[in-house]
Amino acid sequence: MLETNLAQVEANIQAACRRAGRKREDVTLIAVSKTKPVQMLKEVYNLGVRVFGENKVQELTDKYVQLPSDIRWHMIGHLQTNKVKYIIDKVELIHSVDSLRLAETIEKEAEKKNCTANILVEVNVAEEESKFGLKMSEVIPFMDEISKYSHINVRGLMTIAPFVENPEKNRPIFAALRKLSVDIRHKNVDNSNVSILSMGMTNDYEVAIEEGATMVRVGTGIFGARDYDIK
């Protein structure tokens, strides 16, 4: 099942890249493995996947010690400040930075561990009440504010689009995030190199790629539906 799923996702990514006139290597597939057992991650690893996304600190660190060290772990979920220290030197990228308090903690912990944290700013483009993330208008002032932190590199923007039946409905959301990233690039904020656009999940990653996503976060499409009752 995993092999067929992965092949299908890969084919869809390639088709979306072709439609958009983009290169396949400009899009990173993040296998979102939350709630899934280590055995399944190993299978996907053996199929060649090296980038995994988790949304809980405990689960990420548990899996981290059990899986090969060449995996690049991405923290994609809401991050509490008191847990930053457990993952700061284990993850390649934190997708979900949405407050000054969190950024300040990341700076402190990265300094302690003598590393530089690569982060994305999470943007709630649709301004959904239920979601984390900054409003579009807050992003540039936020980036100006955290540009003073020398152990943080802002690498781009992330959004979680609304759940919709028809992924076309999210196209304007993805287009808006890309436009914002272009605006930011023109402003040249210190300590930032806003080239990553993390947008698109199982339901809408093809549309996201057509609108410029450089990272897509696909869980269900690779691993199948999540059963939250089992855990």
Ligand SMILES: *Cc1c(COP(=O)(O)O)cnc(C)c1O
């Ligand atoms: C769970 C999750 C995903 C993957 O969702 P699917 O619909 O299963 O592909 C992507 N991004 C974030 C932030 C998530 O929490």
